[in-house]
Amino acid sequence: MNIKVVHSHFIEVYVPTLELECFDIYEHDDFYNQDKIHALLSHIDETLERQGIHLVAPFFLDVSIKNIGVVLGFRLIKPIDQDEHTHAQDVVENQNGECIAFVFSDFEWVISVSYRLKALGIHGGELYRHNGSYFMVQPIKQNERTTLRMLSVLEEYGQKTGVSVQVLKEYGNVIYPSRAVEQIVHTFKE
Incomplete structure (x- = not known):
């Protein structure tokens, strides 16, 4: 096992x-x-x-x-x-508190995940481009059920990454510094 x-x-x-x-x-x-x-x-x-x-x-x-x-x-x-280790390796910090970052190989996946997140009532997040991939950073919600649903959707389209927001800001390109989901859905209407 x-x-x-x-x-x-x-x-x-x-x-x-x-x-x-x-x-x-x-x-x-x-x-x-x-x-x-x-x-x-x-x-x-x-x-x-x-x-x-x-x-x-x-x-x-x-x-x-x-x-x-x-x-x-x-x-x-x-x-x-x-007992021995926490989820700290999964969570990255940004100025607004705990966040989780996911990496996507194709921008089409970013658009698809944005539509799914918007349907859950999630409009925020940040989007970066770094080393040929797209990184979406989402804040951890206070509501556990919302967090679980958000993580479920993100995992369907991308992979969790431990790359920090600071690295993305310093070495990557900022595409949407805030409200990424809302802006992507607005820009790429079905």
Whole structure:
């Protein structure tokens, strides 16, 4: 089993086929058997506990079945409670407080994510261009549900990055210094 803490509200767990067989999970249909899935999730929870990561309910579970195993994505409403390390590596600081930065390889993805964020009521953010990629910086919202939804959408289109706002301002090009989502949606109307 391979566990990756993507950020404070998302954990990705890869379970290879051989390990799935230990829980009598052999086919796609076995994922509809509550007893088998409960046993697998209990095992994952125990493994996370041993690593000092405590899942706090409620959470959403994304399941992606691959030929070589399964990837389980835990999208948490409340941030992960970790003993040894925090989500500080995921969060960057700007003048207005905690933010999270995502990198996009193509501007089309930036436009698409902006429309999705606007639909959630998110209008702010900053947009930079640096080393051939686009970086969107969004403030962490006080409302955990809004933050989780925002992170979910950003993860669909881009990748989280630890590049600081200071680096982007110093070495990158500022495209939108504020209200990036609103300005992108306004400029690139469907």
